[in-house]
Amino acid sequence: MSAVIETLEAMERPPVSMGSRLEGELLEVSMGPQHPSTHGVFRMNVALEGEIVRKLKPVFGYLHRNHEKIGESVSYLGSMPYTDRLDYFCSMTNNWAYALSVEKLAGIEVPERAEYLRIILAELTRLQNHVSLLGFLLNDMGAWGTPLMYAFREREKILDLFESLSGSRMMCDYMRFGGCRVDASPEWLARAKKIVDIFPRFVDELEQLIVGNEVVIARTQNVGKLSRDLAISTGITGPMLRACGVNYDVRKVDCYGFYPRFKFRIPLGEHGDTYDRLMMRILEMRESVGILKQAFEQIPTGPIINPKVKIRAFRPPVGEAYGRIEAPKGELGFYLISDGGPNPYRYRVRPPSFINLTILEDMCLGHTVADVMVILGSIDIVMGEVDR
Amino acid sequence: MIGTGILKGMAVTARNFVGSYFDKERLITVQYPEERNPLPENYRNFPFLVYDGDDSQAGLRCVACKICEKECPPQCIYIVKSDDKKPDYMGKPQFYPKVFDIDISVCMSCQICVEVCPFEAIKMDKDFELSTRERFDALLMRKDDLAKSNDYYRRISPTDAAEVDRKLTAAAEAAAKKKAAAAPAATKPATPTPPASNEPAPTRASS
Amino acid sequence: MEGLEQIKARIEAAVPGAKIEILQNASPSQQHSLKIDNQHAGDVAKFLRDDPALRLDFCSNVTGVDWLDRTVKKTVKVKKVIDGEEKEVSETTEEKITGYLEAVYHLFSMSHKHGPVIIRMQTTDRAQNVCLTSLTPIWRSAEFQEREIFDLYGIRFDGHPDLRRILMWDEFEDHPMRKDYREPDDYEYEPTPHDEVLEKAKGHYVSRPELDGAEKITTQT
Numbered sequence: 124m125s126a127v128i129e130t131l132e133a134m135e136r137p138p139v140s141m142g143s144r145l146e147g148e149l150l151e152v153s154m155g156p157q158h159p160s161t162h163g164v165f166r167m168n169v170a171l172e173g174e175i176v177r178k179l180k181p182v183f184g185y186l187h188r189n190h191e192k193i194g195e196s197v198s199y200l201g202s203m204p205y206t207d208r209l210d211y212f213c214s215m216t217n218n219w220a221y222a223l224s225v226e227k228l229a230g231i232e233v234p235e236r237a238e239y240l241r242i243i244l245a246e247l248t249r250l251q252n253h254v255s256l257l258g259f260l261l262n263d264m265g266a267w268g269t270p271l272m273y274a275f276r277e278r279e280k281i282l283d284l285f286e287s288l289s290g291s292r293m294m295c296d297y298m299r300f301g302g303c304r305v306d307a308s309p310e311w312l313a314r315a316k317k318i319v320d321i322f323p324r325f326v327d328e329l330e331q332l333i334v335g336n337e338v339v340i341a342r343t344q345n346v347g348k349l350s351r352d353l354a355i356s357t358g359i360t361g362p363m364l365r366a367c368g369v370n371y372d373v374r375k376v377d378c379y380g381f382y383p384r385f386k387f388r389i390p391l392g393e394h395g396d397t398y399d400r401l402m403m404r405i406l407e408m409r410e411s412v413g414i415l416k417q418a419f420e421q422i423p424t425g426p427i428i429n430p431k432v433k434i435r436a437f438r439p440p441v442g443e444a445y446g447r448i449e450a451p452k453g454e455l456g457f458y459l460i461s462d463g464g465p466n467p468y469r470y471r472v473r474p475p476s477f478i479n480l481t482i483l484e485d486m487c488l489g490h491t492v493a494d495v496m497v498i499l500g501s502i503d504i505v506m507g508e509v510d511r
Numbered sequence: 512m513i514g515t516g517i518l519k520g521m522a523v524t525a526r527n528f529v530g531s532y533f534d535k536e537r538l539i540t541v542q543y544p545e546e547r548n549p550l551p552e553n554y555r556n557f558p559f560l561v562y563d564g565d566d567s568q569a570g571l572r573c574v575a576c577k578i579c580e581k582e583c584p585p586q587c588i589y590i591v592k593s594d595d596k597k598p599d600y601m602g603k604p605q606f607y608p609k610v611f612d613i614d615i616s617v618c619m620s621c622q623i624c625v626e627v628c629p630f631e632a633i634k635m636d637k638d639f640e641l642s643t644r645e646r647f648d649a650l651l652m653r654k655d656d657l658a659k660s661n662d663y664y665r666r667i668s669p670t671d672a673a674e675v676d677r678k679l680t681a682a683a684e685a686a687a688k689k690k691a692a693a694a695p696a697a698t699k700p701a702t703p704t705p706p707a708s709n710e711p712a713p714t715r716a717s718s
Numbered sequence: 719m720e721g722l723e724q725i726k727a728r729i730e731a732a733v734p735g736a737k738i739e740i741l742q743n744a745s746p747s748q749q750h751s752l753k754i755d756n757q758h759a760g761d762v763a764k765f766l767r768d769d770p771a772l773r774l775d776f777c778s779n780v781t782g783v784d785w786l787d788r789t790v791k792k793t794v795k796v797k798k799v800i801d802g803e804e805k806e807v808s809e810t811t812e813e814k815i816t817g818y819l820e821a822v823y824h825l826f827s828m829s830h831k832h833g834p835v836i837i838r839m840q841t842t843d844r845a846q847n848v849c850l851t852s853l854t855p856i857w858r859s860a861e862f863q864e865r866e867i868f869d870l871y872g873i874r875f876d877g878h879p880d881l882r883r884i885l886m887w888d889e890f891e892d893h894p895m896r897k898d899y900r901e902p903d904d905y906e907y908e909p910t911p912h913d914e915v916l917e918k919a920k921g922h923y924v925s926r927p928e929l930d931g932a933e934k935i936t937t938q939t
Contacts, residue, residue, distance in 0.1 A: 184885040189894055191870075201584035204621030230746025269524060276539055287551035290635070296621045304626075305553065321536070332523045335516030355775050355828050358859020369828060371776075376831045435582065435627055442745020445779060445824050445834060456779050458824070461745065473779040473824075481862050510885060 149177055152492075156185050160263040160496045163506030167483075167495070174491045179484045183477075186510035194470030199225055199300070199437050202470065207294040209472060210508040212252050215244040215285070216450040218298035223379060224446030224457035225300045229439035232429055237302035238381045239422040243315065244285075244297065245380075245448070246411040246418070250322065251281040252451035253362075253404040253411075254329075256503045260401060261333060263500040264342050270332060277325050280318050287311060300437065302428030312419060319415045326408050334402070343398035347486040347498035350395065357481045361453025362407060363502060366392035366399040373449035380448075384421070385414050400501040438465055452476050452503050472511060476504040552668055555635035557615045558624055560657045563600040567658040568607075570600040572632035575608040579624035579633055587617035588624065601683070613657060615641065616650040631675045637667045719832040720771065722750055728769070729754075733761045741838065751822070751836035759839055759851040760877070766825060766835065767856055774825035774835055777857030780864060782871035783820040784844070784897045790815060817844045819873050823853065823860070841873060844896075852878035870895035 155166035164185035170178035190209065194202045206221045207214035219241050226233065233241075258274025282292040288311055289295040289304070297304055307315075333339050349359070354367040364371060372389045374382045390406035392399030439461045447456035453475025460469035479502050487495045531538040541548055562570035575592035591610035599605045624633050636659070643649035665672040726738045729752075736758040741751045754762045766774045790813045798807050819841045826833030841848045852875035854860045864875045865884040872893035875881055883890065892899055 184887065187885040189870075192895055197584045198582065200623060201582065204584055204619055204623065208619075227747040228745055273527060276537070279539060283551075287553055290551075290553040290555035290622065291620065294620065304622075328523050328526075332520045336520050337513050337516045340516070353858075356858045357861075358777055358857065360778075371828045371831070435578070440745055442743050442747060444745055444747035444749060445836070446747075447778070454778060456824070458779055458781055458822070460783060469781075469783050471779070471781040473781075477862060478859055481859060 148172065154492075154495070156182075160500065162259065162500070162504055163509075165499075165504065165506055165509065167499075169487075169492065169495065171492065174493075176487045176490055176492065176495060179487050179495070181480055181483055183510055186506045188511070190511040191470050191472060194472075195467055198465045199439070199467060200434065202467070203298070204294065204296040206472075207296055208507055209474065209511065210450065210452060210455075210476070210505045211293055212255065212505055213248045213451050214293055214295045215241075215248040215297060216448060216455060218295065219245055219380075220446065220448045220450065220455040221457050222298040222300055223448060224444055224459050225439065227446045228442065228444035228459050228461055229300070229437075231301040231432055233302055234426045234429060235381075235423050236306075236425045237427045239418055240303050240307055240427065241298065242380055242382070242385070243307075243415060243418045243422070244288075244295075246415050247281050247284065247315070247319075249411045249451045250319075250408055250415075251278040252503075253408050254278050254325075256500075257329060257333070257401065257404055260497070260500040261339070263496045264339065266338075270329070273325075273329065273332075277322070284311070284315050284318065287314075299428060299432070299434070301432035302426070304428075306427045312422065315415075316419045319412055319419070322412055323409065326405060326412075330405055334405070339401075340398065342494075342497055343401060343501075344396055345394075346397045346490060346494050347501065348394065348396045349482060349486055353482065353485065354395065357485075358478050359453070359482055360475050360479070361449070361451070361503075362403040363400055363453065363479055365389060366403045367395035368392055373447055373454050377447065379446075385417050387414050397497055397501040436465065438463060443469075447473065450475055452505070452508070453479055472508075474508040474511060476502065477509045477511075480504060480509065550637055552670060554637050555620055555622055556639050557618055557620060557636050557641075557652070558613060558622075558633050558657070559636045559659045560611065560654070561632055561634055561661055561664050562658050563661050565660075567655070567660070569597065570660075571607060571654075571658060572599070572630050573608050573611065574599075574605045574630060574632070575611075576629070578627050578629065582623055582627045584621060584623060585617050585619055587614045587619075588612070589614075608654060611654040611657060613652045614650065615652055616646065631679060634664055634668075634671075719830075719835075722752060722835075725766075725772070725835065726752060729762055729765055732765045732769075733758050736762055738762070749834065749836060751838050753838050753840065756839055756849075756851055759853065760856065763823075763837070763853045763856040766837070772835070773827045773829045774833065775857075776826045776828045776833075777823055777853070777859045778826050778834070779822075779824040780853075780860045780867065781822050782867035782873055782895065783822060784871055784895065785815075785817050785820060786844075786897050787817040788815050789813065816842075818842065819844055819848055819871055821850055821864075821867060821873055823857075825857075848872055849874045849876055851876055852881075854878050869893070872896065 149170045149172055152169045152171055153166060154169055155161040156164040158165075161167075166182040166185070168178075168180040168182060169176055190205060193205055197205070203218060203221060206217040209217050225231070254274045255271075255278050258271035261270040262268070285295050285297075286292045288307055289297040349363070349367050351367045351369055354364050355369060359367075360371070360373075368391050370389055370391055373379070374387075375389060387410045390403055390410065392403055439459075441461055441463045443458070443460040445456055445458045447454050449455075454473065455475055456473035458469070458471040458473065459467045462468040483499065483502065486498050490498070527537055561572050562568075563572065564570040575590055577590050577592065580586075580588045580590045589610065589612040590608050593607045593609045595606075596604035597607050599607075620635070622635055625635055641650075661672070661676075665676075722740050726740060729738055730736055737755040739753040741753050743750050766772055791810055792813060793808050793810050795806050795808050797804055799805075800807070821839045823837045824833070825835045825837065839850045841850060850873055852860070852864055854864055854875070855877060861879070862884060864873075864878055865881060867873050868875060868878075868881055869883045869885055870893055882888065886894065894901075
C-alpha cells in the first residue's frame with residue numbers, strides 16, 4: 124500500500140480549468156442511452172465546456188415497466204420472481220429484502236438454518252456483484268476485456284453454485300416467506316466452501332492487477348469526490364457511503380438475520396473519491412469471505428421453512444411494514460401496505476442504485492467527460508433497479 | 512517508481528494466460544455446442560405436464576383445477592376445463608384440461624406453478640434449446656407439446672421424481688386402505704375394476 | 719429512541735401551531751407513523767433533522783400512496799331508550815372518507831443509528847388540491863423520489879427545485895400508479911392465449927399486413 128501513496132503524491136492531476144478552445148461556449152451532448160458504459164439504457168444530458176462537464180442531468184425511464192404496479196396486481200408470492208428482475212445481478216438479496224418485509228408485515232419467524240442459508244447466499248451475491256463491478260469499472264477505464272473476463276470467471280463459479288441450488292443462475296427466486304425454497308445439500312455446502320476458500324487468491328490477484336496500477340490511480344484518485352455531509356443528506360448508501368467515511372451498514376445497524384452472530388468489520392474510506400469506492404469493494408469482499416467461512420462452520424441442521432406459512436392464499440394482516448437489508452449496492456428496502464387482501468395495497472421498492480444517482484451531477488461537475496464514465500461506473504448501477 | 516504497478520498487473524495477466532493451459536480453475540469456458548457442461552439437477556427452464564403410462568393424453572395427471580393459472584405471476588397459462596370426466600391412468604373418472612397452453616415467451620420460469628400444484632402434475636423441464644423462427648405460435652406450447660412422460664421426468668430429475676413417486680404411492684396406498692376399510696362396512700359390493708381407457712366414463716354415459 | 723408520543727410533544731413544543739397525529743399500525747411490524755400537516759411540514763422536518771436527540775439525518779425512503787374514496791363501517795354499541803326501556807343496540811354508521819394522496823417518508827439517523835421514524839403528509843383530495851410541501855430542501859435524497867411521486871401519483875411538491883417527470887416521458891399525461899389508472903389502448907399487444915388480451919390483440923392486428931403473423935391468431939375452442 125505504501126507504494127500506492129507514493130505514486131499518488133508523485134503524480135498530480137492537471138487542473139480542471141485547463142484552457143480549452145471552446146471556453147465559454149456550452150455544448151450539449153446526450154450521452155446514452157445506448158452507450159456501452161452506461162450499464163444499460165441510461166442517458167445523461169451533459170453540458171460541456173470544452174471537455175469539462177458544467178451541467179449534467181440524468182434521464183431515466185428507458186427500462187421502466189412499473190414494477191410497483193405489477194407488484195400491486197399479483198399476489199405476495201407472485202412478486203417474488205419479479206424482485207429477481209430488479210437488480211438482476213443480485214437476485215438473492217432482492218429476494219431476501221422482499222421476504223424480510225413480508226415477514227415483518229405478517230410477523231413470521233424464520234428457522235435457523237434458513238437464516239444461515241440466506242446469509243451465505245447474500246454474501247455470495249455480494250462477492251459476485253463486487254467482482255463484476257470491478258471488472259466493469261476497469262472496462263470503463265479502458266482496460267478492455269481482460270479484467271472483466273477474470274471477474275466473470277470468478278462470478279461464473281458463484282453463479283454455478285446458485286444454479287445448482289436454486290435452478291437458475293440469475294433469476295434465482297429462491298426465498299419464500301418464512302424460509303427458503305430448497306435445502307442445500309452437504310455436497311453443495313462443501314462445494315461452496317471450496318469456492319470461498321480459494322476466492323481470496325483471486326482477490327489478491329485482482330488487487331495486484333489494479334491497486335497499484337498507475338493508470339487506475341490517475342483515473343480514479345481525486346475523481347468524483349464526495350463529502351461526508353453531502354453523502355448523508357443525499358441518502359447515499361452502501362459501499363459508496365462508507366467510502367466517504369460514514370460508518371453505516373444496515374447489517375450492523377438493524378441486526379437483521381443472524382448478522383449479530385458473525386464477526387466482521389465495516390471497511391471505511393477516507394477521501395470519498397472513486398479510488399476509495401473501488402477499494403471499498405475489495406475490502407468488503409474480504410469481509411464477506413470471512414462471514415462465509417464462519418457461516419459454513421456454524422450452519423445448523425433443521426427445517427428450512429416455517430411450516431405455518433401457507434403458500435397459497437397468503438394474506439397478511441392489515442397494516443404496513445418497511446423492511447430493509449444491506450444489498451451489495453446499498454440499502455434495499457421494501458415498503459408494503461396490506462389491506463388484508465391477497466395482493467399488497469402498496470408495494471414500494473427503495474432501490475439503492477436509483478437514489479445513489481441523486482449525487483451524480485455533483486460528483487461530475489468540473490471533471491472531464493471521460494471521468495463521468497468512471498464516476499458512473501463506481502456508483503454501481505443496474506438499470507433494472509433504477510428504472511423499475 | 513512509475514510503471515511498477517503496470518508491470519505487476521502484467522505479471523498477473525501473464526500468470527493467467529500461462530495458467531489457462533494447465534489450470535482448470537483459470538480456464539472455465541467450454542466450446543458450446545460441441546462441449547457441454549452437465550446441467551445441475553435443480554436446473555429449471557419451462558414447465559411441462561407429467562403423464563403416467565403410455566397414453567400422453569389419458570395419462571395426464573392434470574385435472575384442470577386451474578390453481579396454477581391463477582397463481583402464475585405473468586399469467587402465461589391458459590386452461591379450459593373439460594365438461595365431462597374421463598378415466599385417468601388409475602381408472603378414476605376425472606376432469607381433464609381441454610386446452611392447456613403455456614406461452615413460454617411470457618413464462619419467467621419461476622416454478623410457482625410447480626409449487627402450488629396439489630397433484631404433482633406440472634414440473635419443470637430442462638430443455639433450453641428452444642429457439643424458433645417465429646415469435647408467436649411457435650412459442651405457444653399446446654397440451655400435446657407439454658405432455659411428457661413420468662419416465663422422462665425420472666430421467667431429468669431423479670431425486671425429485673423419486674420423492675414424488677414415493678409420495679404418490681403412499682397416497683394411493685392410503686386411499687386403497689381407506690377404501691378397503693370402508694368396503695366391509697358398507698353393504699355395497701366392492702367397487703368394480705377400473706374401466707379401460709377407451710371405454711366411456713360413467714358420467715359421460717349418463718349425460 | 720424515544721417514543722412517538724414524546725416526539726410528538728417535543729415537535730409541538732418546538733414548532734408552534736403544528737398539528738401532529740399519531741397513526742397506529744396494527745401489523746406485527748409495529749411501525750407507527752406521525753401525520754404532519756402541510757403548512758408546518760418544513761419546520762417539523764427541520765426539527766426532526768436538527769434535534770440533537772433525534773438527528774434523523776437520513777431520509778431513506780419516500781413514497782406515495784393513493785387512497786380512493788371509501789366508506790368505513792363502524793359498529794358502535796349505543797344505549798337507547800326504546801319503549802321506555804333502556805337497551806343496548808349496536809348501530810352501524812357509515813363514514814365516507816374522500817380519497818386522498820399521501821406521501822410517506824422513512825427517516826433514519828446515521829449519527830445515532832436509530833429509526834425508522836415515519837412521517838406522512840396527506841393531500842385534501844385526489845383531483846385539485848394535490849400540493850404538498852417538498853422536503854427536498856431538508857433531505858436531498860427526496861429529490862428523485864419526490865419527482866417519482868409527482869410522476870406516478872401526481873402530487874405536486876411546492877419548493878422542489880426540479881419537479882419534472884422522471885420515469886415516464888415528458889409528454890405522458892396520466893399518473894400510472896394511481897389506483898384508478900386505465901392504460902391507453904394504443905400499444906401493440908402480443909397475442910397470448912388469454913381471452914382478454916387475445917381480443918385486444920386481434921383488434922390491433924386487424925389492419926396489419928399478413929407479415930407479422932396476425933392472421934394466425936385464432937380463438938381457442
